[in-house]
Amino acid sequence: MLVSLAEQPGSGYELARRFDRSIGYFWQATHQQIYKVLGRMETAGWLDVRTLGRGRQDKKVYAVNPAGHDEILRWMGQPGDLEILRSTLAVKIRAAAFTDSPELPGEIARHRAMHAERLAVYLDMERRDFAAPETLDRRGRVHHVLLRGGILAERFFLDWLDEVVQALQLPTTTSGVNL
Amino acid sequence: MLVSLAEQPGSGYELARRFDRSIGYFWQATHQQIYKVLGRMETAGWLDVRTLGRGRQDKKVYAVNPAGHDEILRWMGQPGDLEILRSTLAVKIRAAAFTDSPELPGEIARHRAMHAERLAVYLDMERRDFAAPETLDRRGRVHHVLLRGGILAERFFLDWLDEVVQALQLPTTTSGVNL
DNA sequence: CACCACTATGCAACTAGTTGCAGTGCAACG
DNA sequence: CGTTGCACTGCAACTAGTTGCATAGTGGTG
Numbered sequence: 001m002l003v004s005l006a007e008q009p010g011s012g013y014e015l016a017r018r019f020d021r022s023i024g025y026f027w028q029a030t031h032q033q034i035y036k037v038l039g040r041m042e043t044a045g046w047l048d049v050r051t052l053g054r055g056r057q058d059k060k061v062y063a064v065n066p067a068g069h070d071e072i073l074r075w076m077g078q079p080g081d082l083e084i085l086r087s088t089l090a091v092k093i094r095a096a097a098f099t100d101s102p103e104l105p106g107e108i109a110r111h112r113a114m115h116a117e118r119l120a121v122y123l124d125m126e127r128r129d130f131a132a133p134e135t136l137d138r139r140g141r142v143h144h145v146l147l148r149g150g151i152l153a154e155r156f157f158l159d160w161l162d163e164v165v166q167a168l169q170l171p172t173t174t175s176g177v178n179l
Numbered sequence: 180m181l182v183s184l185a186e187q188p189g190s191g192y193e194l195a196r197r198f199d200r201s202i203g204y205f206w207q208a209t210h211q212q213i214y215k216v217l218g219r220m221e222t223a224g225w226l227d228v229r230t231l232g233r234g235r236q237d238k239k240v241y242a243v244n245p246a247g248h249d250e251i252l253r254w255m256g257q258p259g260d261l262e263i264l265r266s267t268l269a270v271k272i273r274a275a276a277f278t279d280s281p282e283l284p285g286e287i288a289r290h291r292a293m294h295a296e297r298l299a300v301y302l303d304m305e306r307r308d309f310a311a312p313e314t315l316d317r318r319g320r321v322h323h324v325l326l327r328g329g330i331l332a333e334r335f336f337l338d339w340l341d342e343v344v345q346a347l348q349l350p351t352t353t354s355g356v357n358l
Numbered sequence: 359c360a361c362c363a364c365t366a367t368g369c370a371a372c373t374a375g376t377t378g379c380a381g382t383g384c385a386a387c388g
Numbered sequence: 389c390g391t392t393g394c395a396c397t398g399c400a401a402c403t404a405g406t407t408g409c410a411t412a413g414t415g416g417t418g
């Protein structure tokens with residue numbers, strides 16, 4: 001999976017930061033996870049490494065080699081799992097059918113606010129980097145459509161949380177216009 | 180987390196099946212996972228067990244006791260992680276910026292079809308079980324709003340995949356009207 | 359009555375992912 | 389020129405979750 005990201009070479013650290021952008025909405029990984037996978041893929045022979053040892057500071061730059069490229073194609077060829085959605089908040093809401101937790105409304109509001117903030121960030125990115133979608137090349141269109149996924153996802157969460165607030169007849173604290 | 184589901188008593192097997200319904204859209208677990216967590220929670224003293232041993236067939240019915248109920252309240256009191264979205268398909272799409280995989284369009288169509296099918300199932304459930312939302316009690320409203328989450332989620336996936344198809348200028352294979 | 363599907367539980371071994379810690383070297387701030 | 393912050397890598401120990409297997413009773417079909 002990380003293969004697809006080492007596609008454009010870089011160090012583990014850079015990869016971790018890149019995760020926050022491009023596909024952070026659809027896949028998340030800590031730097032630990034990345035270093036582990038990087039190591040595994042190196043021993044599998046899919047990556048080439050150059051160690052830039054200026055001084056004693058070691059920075060390992062990984063690049064996908066032909067074997068790695070083959071592996072990507074093989075992986076893309078086989079069917080993958082359906083998208084996974086996971087929400088502890090939903091479980092808490094479920095529990096609200098039985099239990100009365102005074103903190104739940106606040107928690108819902110918190111989630112709503114965070115999703116709203118993310119949406120704002122993503123929309124900003126879209127405005128800045130993808131102002132003219134028609135002029136984009138394939139690479140640009142791919143990046144744009146992934147960002148679109150992030151935007152639609154956040155909108156989904158907001159819409160849903162608004163329905164939740166309504167259904168539980170909670171005070172409409174921070175609900176407002178989305179777009 | 181499973182606590183909230185053992186709220187209405189049942190055996191591990193029943194829990195696993197219940198997962199497929201109520202909150203399957205927001206949390207998934209195999210029966211293995213459930214048996215493990217059930218065991219852990221029993222030793223933690225949050226559950227009471229009655230073993231129905233008709234013949235030698237052992238069926239363990241779990242029920243949350245007061246200590247378990249306290250634990251649920253405690254858990255609901257602390258802030259939880261943001262909703263997590265995870266899609267290997269998105270990673271493959273990302274890879275499509277560099278690589279040309281002949282199977283990718285089919286894979287996208289497959290995912291789209293599966294999401295469409297799920298959406299149809301959920302809408303059916305809504306039509307059958309929640310025809311008159313105004314008449315629902317708290318419990319019913321909670322179940323309904325969770326189902327709404329599933330519906331909105333599937334719609335989000337469909338919308339997004341349609342954008343993907345358009346962005347990659349793939350033949351519009353199975354795309355159609357959603358609702 | 360042989361076979362299959364379903365209800366029902368669980369172990370063992372594994373992979374994936376998280377958390378906490380720990381270190382280095384560089385650049386900027388005051 | 390000491391401290392802070394950040395780029396950079398990694399180990400060790402853990403929790404979560406998956407996969408494959410084993411087992412057993414029950415009810416229905418051909």
